């Protein structure tokens with residue numbers, strides 16, 4: 001079934017997206033330095049199944065992105081909402097027959113207080129974040145003219161759906 005871009009945007013906003021924009025997959029910036037930032041300087045490294053080293057490495061992610069044509073780029077008020085939005089959109093696109101859709105959320109997984117990477121408690125809902133897959137979130141948002149700065153000086157969080 002063919003779904004119009006406008007229908008996808010409308011659904012994302014219905015589900016809580018602050019911004020929602022469909023962009024070409026080539027506009028998603030994947031860089032090795034992003035993984036280094038996870039590996040050094042982040043307390044979550046190695047503790048969550050949705051973070052490195054469990055997530056695809058940078059070169060794999062570059063190849064994965066080449067298999068997708070479009071990306072729905074969205075923002076939400078916080079990590080939890082952004083990640084949930086991407087997963088909810090994936091289930092919605094599944095229901096329309098787009099089984100290839102894959103969500104990438106924001107930050108570490110927040111479904112449990114402590115993670116058991118080898119024995120995930122919610123495998124159907126736990127997806128990696130954009131940054132855990134080497135995506136330069138700020139660069140990608142800027143390239144695609146998605147504002148992250150809120151007027152009250154906090155940052156909107158980004159999530160994407162590859163499809």
Ligand code: SF4
Pocket residue numbers: 048049050109110111112113114115116117119120121122123126
């Ligand atoms: S659902 Fe729980 S166990 Fe699974 S990745 Fe998230 S925090 Fe870890």
